[in-house]
Amino acid sequence: MDNLNISIIGVPLDLGQSRRGVDMGPSAIRYAGAVERIEAIGHQVIDEGDIRVDMSSRGQHGDSNLKNLDEVIQANTDLAKKVAEVVERGRFPLVLGGDHSIAIGTLAGLADKYKNLGVIWYDAHADLNTAETSPSGNIHGMPLAVSIGLGHESLVNLxxxxxxxxxxxxxxxxxxxxxPGERELIKEKGIKVFTMHEIDRDGMTTVIENVIAYLRSRDVDGVHLSLDLDGLDPIYAPGVGTPVPGGINYRESHLAMEMLEDCGMITSVEFVEVNPTLDVKNKTGDVAVRLMGSLFGEKLL
Structure with missing residues (x-):
């Protein structure tokens, strides 16, 4: 990437899921040296601070299939406004979560500028549930469905x-x-998915080459990377709320970020689901920052 004007936006939201602690994710990522690492590459960084999240009424009301709906809507609406404002100022938004429900607000804010946005969803989960298909009612399992227009109308129309x-x-x-409901939706909508099977069989180089070629064929006007740290194997990123064994390894993830930097298509990024209460010496926050380094052009030589 050329030298960028980057705005960091923290979203200390843990209301989209059931385990406490992910609200401290933005602080953990900052503590791991996000600003310093990105600035050392040559980019200009402004930390815009955190979106305010109202925690006072957590779990007191709302549909059990859409937990903390009102609070999630409010936080994401505020985030969408902030992202839209940052993009309007010609800056590159780097959003720090917080649980993955914050992608609803990020993508809503980006939609003001990008009319044919591409999205790379780096995640162990598809996040394509709705209230009808979700086993838990946790909204952090719904942001991709919401963003493609499926789900509760107040989320879809946020x-x-x-x-x-x-x-x-x-x-x-x-x-x-x-x-199961996500699997059906992927087939119905023709969503492109590279599972761990494809990564194991073909290698990350081939997968990312195919991702880039596919998005270019779609003639996208920007690409948003939504990176959930549980996309990595929990050996490398233990501080996440919904770890799934058998994930992407540390070096594969760096290679993916390096190739995405080389292609020059990424126009916005979010790193989500860092939970310091489940971590070991901020290992997951540190991994997030190291991956940012690769994504923003850090070179060994």
Whole structure:
């Protein structure tokens, strides 16, 4: 990437899931040296601070299939406004979570500028559930479905009405835990998925080459990377709320970030689901920052 003007936006939200602690994710990533590492590469960074999240009424009301719905809507609406404002100022948004429900707000905010946005979903999970298919009612398992226009109307119509991303512009990398309803939706909508099977069989180089070629064939006007740390194997990223064994390894993840940097297509990024209460000496926050280094152009030589 050329030298960028990057705005960091923290979203200390843990209301999209059931385990406490992921609200401290933005602080853990900052503590691991995100700003310093990105600035050392040559980019200009402004930390815009955190979106305010109201925790006072957690779990007191709402549909059991859409837990903490009102609070998730409010936080994501505020995030969408902030992302849209940052993009309007010509800056590159780097969003730090927080649980993965924050992608609803990120993608809503990006939709003001990008009318044919591509999305790379680097995750162990598809996050394509709705209230009808979700086994848990946790909204962090729904953001991709919401963003392609499926789910509760107040989530789908958050910030601006309707679909924010076309399903054919979505690519999921690293999936290895997919619910039955999500599996049906992937087939119905023709969503491109590279599971761990493809990564194991073909290698990360081939997978990322195919991802880049696919998104270019879609003539996207920007690409958002939504990186859930549980996409990595829990050996490398233990501090996540929903770890799934058999994931992407540390070096494969760096290679993926390096190749995405080389292609020059990435226009916004979020790193989510870092939970310091489940971590070991901030290992997962540190991994997030190291991957940022590769994504933003850090070179060994």
């Amino acid at each position: 910030y601006r009405d309707g679909q924010k991303v076309k399903p054919e512009n979505v690519v999921i990398i690293g999936a290895r835990s997919v619910d």
